[in-house]
Amino acid sequence: MKRHIPIVLFLLLANLALAQKASITGTVNDNAQTPLLGVNVMLKNTTQGTQTNENGAFTISNIEAGDYILQLSYIGFKTREMPITITSDNISLGTITLYEGNEILNEVIVEGERRNKFSRKETAYVSKLPLKDIENTQVYNTVTTEILKSQVVTNFDDALKNATGVEQLWQSTGRGGDGAGYYSLRGFSVQPQLVNGLPGLTNGTINPANIERIEVLKGPSATLFGNAVSSYGGLINVVTKKPYVGTGGELSFTSGTYGLNQIVGDFNTALSKEDNLYFRLNTAYTTEQSFQDAGFRKSFFVAPSLSYRVNNRLSFSFYGEITQAEQTNPTFLFLNRSAPTEAANLDELGYNNKLSFTSNDLSLQNPTQNYRVEMDYKLSDTWQSQTLLSKSATSTEGYYSYLFDFGILGGNTYSRFISRQNANTQTTDIQQNFIGDFKLASLRNRVVIGVDYFNETGTDNSTGFAFYGNITPSGGANGDNPFTPDVEEDSYPLSTSAVDAALASQGVSNAKSKYHIYSVYASDVLDITDNFSAMVGLRLDHFDNEGDLANPDDDYDQTTLSPKFGLVYQPIKDKVSVFGNYQNGFTNVAPQLVGDPSQGAQTLQTFDPEQANQMEFGVKTNLFNNRLNATVSYYDITVKDRVITDPSSPFNKIQGGEVESKGLELEINANPVKGLNIRAGYSYNDSETTKSDNLEILNRRPLEAGAENLYNLWANYEFQEGSLDGFGIGAGLNGASERFAINYASTGEFILPAYTIANATVFYQAEKYRIGLKLNNAFNKEYYKGWTTINPQQERALLANFTYKF
Structure with a gap:
């Protein structure tokens, strides 16, 4: 008996030790809530770990009590870590979401169902680093795919109405070089020219079928993105849908007023599960007419994307967007x-906004192609290499016209000028980034070091502009050319044959231009304490302009330093942050001829780049377990070194012009109860040209600044149980204060009136399908936008949508 006592004691101690051990379980999904197979799940600095099964589930057993770091890694997705504490109890982590590509945080988000669907601030594009919004010194808004589905959005302009402080200045014209839409942001005009953080151009409108979300970065952003794709007010980045592990998709059809028909397809599948090769295809075909007497647009869009995980260290991605579009340009x-x-004002103008002053026979074609290739390689536990290549090609071919008031003929007469466009723009961008997350002297550093080469080539073989009759806003027409002494009564039919005959005497341009930008940049987010961090960044940018290739005299180059600095203090970790930033933007300035020509030949004078500097401070919150996200900030942007005429010599130029833009912004995203999502925004902007040699604009609000006050609201509620389970309603509004269409000393003011537009939707959401009705401009408000222009907006429209998921 005594011989067996040690054995019994050993077995009791062993059972006691096993009783003190526990297991952890969980499920890993991607952002589309599709289970991920083969994710590596490890307890860092131990030998314990496992991989997820086909359902995304994992279990790690026999874990001793203590504190651990759980690490999840999957090529094509950002590695994420979370601290856990093991006691004697088993732990269920629920659903853990990983995000694709380079846009993921280092921290794991543990959630059953993502709350606050209208807010998605997990992005690495804004800072080129995996950084949470609450610890980022820059302000940005995101417009998620959930908002777009909730609002039955069929075009990019409607999508951007959800971004705080963004107002359309004029819609896409389709013309060569700059045919995309223009928007006002913090007092400055901007076009959407960034896709997945890389240049992506268009002369038309962006198709929303492939949008995962839209990111609107606020303030000068040249330090990380340069000046080719950003403005002093900020930039617009479109994040596209990406392949995921699994097979599925959806098919959607939307039909509405004014001949709108849009079919959208989304399909994802594995080309080879063994090789971790996945393919996704998004496509759309859209046709739509105008609420006016003429006008249309139609487009076919296809966006293939490919994800290939070679091994646990190396992955490749490919994304493409190809558009074939045709439209009449808005006159x-x-x-x-x-x-x-x-x-x-509009009352005196007598504008009949039902008139388009164009013909469906006169249209523009805008084929666009954007391609991107990305290679991600994990160099070590702390460093990652990211190699990026993007190519863009956008063209314009067809008839472009505009109506201009020369003030010669009287009677509010506008003269039409028309050209046959034949132009294209091509860009190439190559980036190499090294992204690190490491500690130095116990201080955490998150670093990006990158080099960037950008090239743009433009070719223009368009005709000159020919006079093509006059109109009055009320609908009158005559053929009297304001630039000839005789009174003429010629007719100008809006047909291709008649227009071609008028253009036969016009010359054809043969211009080709090119420029290159070579850049190196670095940014570091330093965690000084657990709650206090600093961001510092610097860009060295060399601009090499070849200009018109047939004219070597317009060549020049400039080198610029663009700094960035910010501080963040979190009084409540991951819930409340107080931030401040200094951000810089710049514009390259071409040399100009100076000197009194009567005293001899003029000389070419070079200038420093024009500079914009922003100071901003504010507060960000993430409260009640992501149920309430809010950002409020005040900014002051000063643009200096604009080239003006020297007050002491009319033959000399100096850099003394200044513009100041300051304002307040507030954005709120709330999910107060399950099923209810609310998004609201308000912005106030005060802009003024404070120094200029042009007395026409001195001490006046720039026209590109848009409205002083902008506001937006959207609320969406889906019933969660009972007989109404799955039914939902949504409602919201967009509005702006009055704004200047013209504001010059000699012209006086032409003010576009304030407006508030209401929209509403009802829907039924089931597991496999969704049915929705959307009413835009519910009260049929007549309203206008413009930038030295008057552009009538669409009247009330009803849309019906059916979506099937598979």
């Missing part, structure tokens, strides 16, 4: 910029 009324118009 804005261009106000006279040098003399007063006869009408000072």
Whole structure:
């Protein structure tokens, strides 16, 4: 008996030790909530770990009590870590979401169902680093795919109405070089020219079928993105849908007023599960007419994407967007910029906004192609290499016209000028980034070091502009050319044959231009304490302009330093942060001829780049377990070194012009109860040209600044149980204060009135399908936008949508 006592004691101690051990379980999904197979799940600095099964589930057993770091890694997705504490109890972590590509945080988000669907701030594009919004010194808004589905959005302009402080200045014209839409942001105009953090151009409108979300970065952002794709007010980045592990998709059809029909497809599958090769295809075909007497647009869009995980260290991704589009260009009324118009407002103008002053026979084609290739390689536990290549090609071919008030003929007469466009723009961008997350002297550093090469080549073989009759806003027409002494009564039919005959005497341009940008940049987020961090960044940018390739005299180059600095203090970790930033932007300035020509030959004077500097401070919150996200900030942007005429010599130029833009922004995303999501935004902007040699604009609000006050609201509720389970309603509004279409000393002011537009939707959401009705401009408000132009907006429209998921 005594011989067996040690054995019994050993077995009792062993059972006691096993009783003190525990297991952890969980499920890993991607952002589309699709289970991920083969994710490596490890307890860092131990030998314990496992991989997820086909359902995304994992279990790690026999874990001793203590504190651990759980690490999840999967090529094509960002490695994420979370601290856990093991006691004697088993732990269920629920659903853990990993995000694709380079846009993921280092921390794991543990959630059953993502709350606050209208807010998605997990992104690495804004800072080129995996950084949470609450610890980022820059302000940015995101418009998620959930908002777009909730609002039955069929075009990019409607999608951007959800971004705080963004107002459309004019819609896409389709013309060569700059045919995409223009928007006002913090007092400055900007076009959407960034896709997945890389240049992606268009002369038309962006198709929303492939949008995962839209990111609107606020303030000068040249330090990380340069000046080719950003403005002093910020930039717009479109994040596209990406392949995921699994097979599935959806098919959607939307039909509505004014001949709208849109079919959208989304399909994802594995080309080879063994090789971790996945393919996704998004496509759309859209046709739509106008609420006016003429006008249409139609487009076919296809976006293939490919993800290939070679091994646990190396992965490749490919993304493409190809668009074939045709539209009539909107015929804005261009106000006279040098003399007063006869009408000072819309009432005096007598504008019949049902008239388009164009013909469906006169259209523009805007084929666009954007391609991106990405290679991610894990160099070590602390460093990652990211190699990026993007190519863009966008073209314009067809008829472009505009209406301008020369003030010669009287009677609010606008003269039409028309050209046959034949132009294209091509860009190439190559980036190499090294992204690190490491500690130095116990201080955490998150670093990006990158080099960037950008090239843009433009070719223009368009005709000159020919006079093609006059119109009045009320619908009158005549053929009297304002630039000839005789009174003429010629007719100008809006047909291709008649227009071609008028253009036969016009010359054809043969221009080709090119420029290159070589850059190196670095940014570091230093955690000084657990709650206090600093961001510092610097860009060295060399601009090499070849200009018109047939004219070597317009060549020049400039080198610029662009700094960035910010501080963040979190009084409540991961819930409340107080931040401040200094951000820089710049514009390259071409040399100009100076000197009195009567005293001899003029000389070419070079200038420093024009500079914009922003100071901003504010507060960000993430409260109640992500149920309430809010950002409030105040900014002051000063643009200096604009080239103006020297006050002491009319033959000399100096850099003394200044513009100041300051304002307040507030954004709120709330999920107060399950099923209810609310998004609201308000912005106030005060802009003024404070120094200029041009007395026309001195001490006046720049026209590109848009409205002083902008506001947006959208609320969406889906019933969660009972007989109404799956039914939902949504409602919201967009509005702006009055704003200047013209604001010059010699012309006076032409003010576009304030507006508030209401929209509403009802829907039923089931597991496999969704049915929705959307009413835009519910009260049929007549309203206008413009930038030295008058552009009538769409009247009330009803849309019906059916979506099937598989």
